[in-house]
Structures are given as C-alpha cells and as structure tokens.
Amino acid sequence: MYDTAADAEQLIRRPQDPTDNAAPSGWTAAANALLGYAAHTGSEPHRTAAERALGVVKALGPRVPRFIGWGLAAAEAVLDGPREVAIVGPSLDHEGTRTLHRTALLGTAPGAVVAVGAPGSDEFPLLADRPLVGGEPAAYVCRNFTCDAPTTVAESLRAVLSD
Secondary structure (H helix, E strand, O other): OOOOOOOOOOOOOOOOOOOOOOOOOHHHHHHHHHHHHHHHHOOHHHHHHHHHHOHHHHHHOOOOHHHOHHHHHHHHHHHHOOOEEEEEOOOOOOHHHHHHHHHHHOOOOOOOEEEEEOOOOOOOHHHOOOOOEOOEOEEEEEEOOEEOOOEOOHHHHHHHHOO
C-alpha cells in the first residue's frame, strides 16, 4: 500500500507508511475492508488477502503497538471470527427488526458485520436461507457462515455480541 497514486508525479521513491495514527494506514484500512467484505459474502480469497495484509501487525505489534492500533483491532476481529450478524424482518420500519438491528450495531464483538433484509433476500449471501422465527424478526449470529440458533430477543442478541 502506497501513500501516492501509481500515476501521480514521478518521485524518487513512492512513500509507504505501514503505521497507524489517528486514521488507519493503507495496509490496515485495506485489511479491515477485505475482512468485512469476506464476512458479508463468504469470499475466502478476500479473507486470505485480509490476513496477508495483517502481516504488518505481526512485524510492528510487538515493537510499536501504539502505532498499529487499527491493525491490532483487525487482527482481533480475525481471531474472533469475525461475527456475522444477519437480521431478517419485514422491514426496518417494523419495530422488532429495528430493535434487533440497533442492538446488533451497538454490539461490542470485534469487527462484527451486520446485514439486514427481508426473509429470503439474496442481497447479501449472509442473509440467504435465514427465515423469520415464529413469524417474528430474527437475528442470526454466525462465524464463517455457521450460525448459532437464531434469537428474536434483543437482550439475548446483546449478550451473544458482548461475549
């Protein structure tokens, strides 16, 4: 990851800084984006690319952890799964769907991704084959597309996402 465009003015050397500061470096921003995409879609090549991009964390983490914080957060997400949360419900106008969605967004699981949609939606692979439970909106918490039993109760979802 470089700090200038490939077609920018010619420089003696294109700058490349792998350290994080107030904002993530290109390396860790790319790793987070790839990991999130992989969690939504199940794309193994994107997850592998994210893990490879996090090699910089292994090199810098022990020496300068203060300057690789975004990368450490991405590495923690990889170790946690990351958790994939699929919320299925009639719409976000429905109170039950809205409550589960808000609970998922406020969860503290590292790097968790949240997808919301109608039952049978094919908008995201994470939503595929996730029905309502007893006619109620439901939350499915998964890792690598393997899900725990769904819940319709926001407090139960909160507990699972804070483990």
